[in-house]
Amino acid sequence: MIRVYSSFTKAYLPKARTLAKSLKALHPDWVFHAVFSDSLPEDFDLDAEPFDEMLGMTDIGIEDAECWAFRHTVVELCTAVKGAALRHLLSLPDTDCVFYIDPDIMILNSMEPLVDMFEGASILLTPHMLEPEEESRLIEGNEVRATLAHGTFNLGFVGVSACEEGKAFARWWNRRLLEFCYDDVPNGLFTDQRWCDLVPSFFPGYKIVRDPGYNVATWNIDKRPVTRGEDGRYRVGDVPLRFYHFTGYDARWNYRHLLLKHAERYPAAKELWDEYALALEENGQNDEKLKHWKYDWFADGHKITPECRRHYRDNDNARKDFPDPYSGKYREHCAAMGFLGGKRGESIIEHLGYTGQQIRYLFVLLYRRLLKGK
Structure with a gap:
């Protein structure tokens, strides 16, 4: 088969x-x-x-x-x-x-x-x-x-x-x-x-x-x-x-x-x-109810930022202290750590409207300009 x-x-x-x-x-x-x-x-x-x-x-x-x-x-x-x-x-x-x-x-x-x-x-x-x-x-x-x-x-x-x-x-x-x-x-x-x-x-x-x-x-x-x-x-x-x-x-x-x-x-x-x-x-490309991803949100409706994900991924203590990362307690911890920004918990990069690929490209251009300026 x-x-x-x-x-x-x-x-x-x-x-x-x-x-x-x-x-x-x-x-x-x-x-x-x-x-x-x-x-x-x-x-x-x-x-x-x-x-x-x-x-x-x-x-x-x-x-x-x-x-x-x-x-x-x-x-x-x-x-x-x-x-x-x-x-x-x-x-x-x-x-x-x-x-x-x-x-x-x-x-x-x-x-x-x-x-x-x-x-x-x-x-x-x-x-x-x-x-x-x-x-x-x-x-x-x-x-x-x-x-x-x-x-x-x-x-x-x-x-x-x-x-x-x-x-x-x-x-x-x-x-x-x-x-x-x-x-x-x-x-x-x-x-x-x-x-x-x-x-x-x-x-x-x-x-x-x-x-x-x-x-x-x-x-x-x-x-x-x-x-x-x-x-x-x-x-x-x-x-x-x-x-x-x-x-x-x-x-x-x-x-x-x-x-x-x-x-x-x-x-x-x-x-x-x-x-x-x-x-x-x-096949439903314009169906608005398909736009929101389940794992994009804390339980209280705030947006999960990339910084919150990376902290939970890389920090053993965070995973131990917050067994449910979607909880309000972990969101409050992220806010205290400065991992939230923009509206409803958007990261700064997301709030500005840039994708990760665009950000990487901008950094490459900036790096080249800095090299040329030497």
């Missing part, structure tokens, strides 16, 4: 629906598992969804899940559960292989060739890039900032066989993600991705998927121009476009810039982006 899973919260439910529907249209027999780290909407009906199964954190074996979740941002949590879910799905007796696919991906052509790639391989990985850049600005943007900082492989996709090495990889990855799945680029971590830079050293049965039709995204579209054939199918060069990764779609300040940047050169890609936007709208 071929199993597919994706990890998401309410906010990404429209994307996950779009992914699952696009997959099921081509592979109705593949089983789709939704790994959900949030509270379900009140009107949620699994029978009306394109998912075969919903799995929560406790279903995949995560202990003390609520407190463990507190240590993570939403992106960190949705990536941290991936190892436990993989280990769980590989343990099922009828599993042949498992594919993880990010919810912001759309399947466009058959994925069957991936199954054949397990001949002689246990782990399938897609690199961010298959060809080196030539221009300095692209080397800096795609090779330095995108790949060296965030990992050689894009973990929006990974395929794992239910063989012994595949299960060993799942155990290894899960252990790291349970303890060290954080967005901490200065200290060598970027959620689940940087860990897989070690796969070639530890697991000889890995295989790099070099077909350019898999995992096309804004960071590699310059090397993989998207076209559309007379049959309406999307292609990359002379191969089918298997799936497109819409990373950053909700970061409108960034994605609109990328759309304008590529639209004139790649009109077929613009058509695909328009189709994706329509599919998201049909």
